[in-house]
Amino acid sequence: MAISVAHLRAFHGVAMEGGFSKAARALSISQSTLSLHVSALEEGYGVQLFERRGRKVTLTNFGEDLLPITGRLFECMDEA
Secondary structure, eight states, rough: OOOOEEEEEEEHHHHHHHHHHHHHHHHHHHHHHHHHHHHHHHHHHTTEEHHHHHHEEEEOOOHHHHHHHHHHHHHHHOOO
């Protein structure tokens, strides 16, 4: 699977906003689209990025490792 910037942006948004609803609003996309992006990333790479407990989400260890990488990626993209 080729990595998708949209999938990474969805992950980053959820991680930074602390939930799917807030991230969807911040990214101006529907919550269902956001969920599909995150699910595609998780399924495509066989990882779990978030622990989901009702409406609350927390990063897994893998998600914690990925967050600073996506942060640097989007900083570089903004700079470019």
